[in-house]
Amino acid sequence: MAEKKREEFVQLLLENFEFARELTPEQIERLFEHSVYQEVPAGTIVAEKGSYCPGLALLLFGELRVAMSSDDGREATIYRIGKGKICPLSAACILGGYSGNTVTVTAETVCKVIWVKRPYFLQPLGENEPFYRFVMGDISMRLFEATEIMDSIAFIPVRKRLANLLYIKSHGGNSPVYATHENLARELGTAREVISRELKGFERTGILKLSRGKLEVTDSEELEKLAL
Secondary structure, three states, rough: OOHHHHHHHHHHHHHHHHHHHHOHHHHHHHHHHHHEEEOOOOOOOOOOOOOOOOOOOEOOOOOOOOEEEOOOOEEEEEEEEEEEEEEEHHHHHHHEEEEEEOOEEEEEOOOEEEEEEEHHHHHOOHHHHHHHHHHHHHHHHHHHHHHHHHHHHHHOOOHHHHHHHHHHOOOOOOEEOOHHHHHHHHHHHOHHHHHHHHHHHHHOOEEEEEEOOOEEEEHHHHHHHHHO
């Protein structure tokens, strides 16, 4: 059973992470020994704000949503993690020696995750150079993305951000968007009332048609103009 589990671990790792193809069999074995494999259903909260950080998350399958929350319960999406990527904040927890999560991580779809445990990072950097190079590169990219999102929250009007989100989710206005006003508010880090007001404004001007849990784009050109 243990050998079958190891073979599955190695296969998934090699399929989804380029750095793994640079590792020797001995290096892969060390990574396996210091990791835990987890499958989580869609909608599962993988990590909550203030909870213990079990390790560095390597996503093998699915999509994770990482969000910050305020004391009054509002959320703002910082970024999403797709397969072949890591959660940089989990890396910061492990590398910085901080055991608590500062964000909430939710499985948007069914997900398969490898958690690399803290003791693995006590090994000399040179013994696992491809792994560390990948981790640092992914952290850097994600930090730039998070900075751009925080800038947009601070400086770009809600209407423009909402139009952009709807344009992306509707694939350029060609597909309905299945989301509640609350979902969109969490995504953009604002209040549901603000989103409802903006959506009704879009509907009045003929850009959207609203129904319960569903938004249909009726004027994609005008939506695109608002999004730009």
